[in-house]
Amino acid sequence: MPKQPIIQVDALKKSYNGRPAVAGISLAIAAGTCFGLLGPNGAGKTTAVEIMENIQKPDQGRILFKGKERDRSFNQQVGVQFQQTELMAFLTVEETLKTFAAFYAQSLPVEMVMDLCMLKEIRNQRSNKISGGQRQRLLLSLALINDPDLLFLDEPTTGLDPQARQHVWDIIKGIRSRGKTTILTTHYMEEAWVLCDDIAIMDEGKIITQGAPKDLVKTHCASMPPESRNLESVFLALTGKRLRG
Numbered sequence: 001m002p003k004q005p006i007i008q009v010d011a012l013k014k015s016y017n018g019r020p021a022v023a024g025i026s027l028a029i030a031a032g033t034c035f036g037l038l039g040p041n042g043a044g045k046t047t048a049v050e051i052m053e054n055i056q057k058p059d060q061g062r063i064l065f066k067g068k069e070r071d072r073s074f075n076q077q078v079g080v081q082f083q084q085t086e087l088m089a090f091l092t093v094e095e096t097l098k099t100f101a102a103f104y105a106q107s108l109p110v111e112m113v114m115d116l117c118m119l120k121e122i123r124n125q126r127s128n129k130i131s132g133g134q135r136q137r138l139l140l141s142l143a144l145i146n147d148p149d150l151l152f153l154d155e156p157t158t159g160l161d162p163q164a165r166q167h168v169w170d171i172i173k174g175i176r177s178r179g180k181t182t183i184l185t186t187h188y189m190e191e192a193w194v195l196c197d198d199i200a201i202m203d204e205g206k207i208i209t210q211g212a213p214k215d216l217v218k219t220h221c222a223s224m225p226p227e228s229r230n231l232e233s234v235f236l237a238l239t240g241k242r243l244r245g
């Protein structure tokens with residue numbers, strides 16, 4: 001039986017200065033899955049995700065969370081990992097987590113989240129004196145502190161070395177194995193392949209294809225040589241090779 005969507009997006013539109021960034025997208029994301037939103041630079045991914053996160057208002061369209069309009073409890077039930085967060089420089093890693101935990105009616109134990117994101121060794125380091133990989137893990141831990149049912153990750157491994165990336169992938173797999181839903185944006189096709197149950201590729205504000213990664217490869221790469229049958233080929237075949245702004 002198909003899983004109930006945790007979030008449903010209908011005919012979403014958003015323009016900036018008369019130029020459409022999101023030009024009518026509809027999605028239904030099944031609970032307990034990892035969903036990937038891919039697309040070239042400027043495709044409209046961040047705008048679409050920020051509308052789903054309730055950070056931006058759409059010009060048109062509707063979003064249902066667990067089958068209902070989003071209400072004030074929405075923020076308590078979702079986690080958002082930002083690409084940039086002004087972490088308080090005067091706080092340690094542990095103090096930063098404790099501060100964020102206090103924003104929520106319910107939160108996971110800080111020890112548990114530090115364990116999950118391998119932050120214990122740097123718990124007493126100032127949040128502005130940590131490496132890029134450690135910072136990314138801290139940002140992820142902040143998104144997890146309220147034990148969200150739905151987690152939004154915007155380019156969670158950009159700029160990380162292979163070890164740090166693998167580690168973030170393991171954390172995301174762990175989140176999925178606990179029945180939570182993740183929506184992630186990424187420019188790394190391998191990341192989408194490894195993590196996502198379902199992906200949508202956006203271009204110029206629209207979804208141009210959607211499906212399980214292996215199904216998309218089957219559909220779009222059938223006539224390609226075996227070594228080219230991968231998500232990168234699907235992406236390039238559908239979005240072309242023109243550079244985007």
Ligand SMILES: Nc1ncnc2c1ncn2[C@@H]1O[C@H](COP(=O)(O)OP(=O)(O)OP(=O)(O)O)[C@@H](O)[C@H]1O
Nearest residue numbers: 016017020021039040041042043044045046047048
């Ligand atoms: N606050 C804003 N004001 C004006 N235009 C914006 C704003 N935010 C985004 N845009 C424009 O909307 C379009 C979509 O941008 P968006 O950031 O959603 O794309 P994206 O797919 O997330 O891109 P990237 O992969 O580069 O992060 C782009 O043309 C961008 O210049």
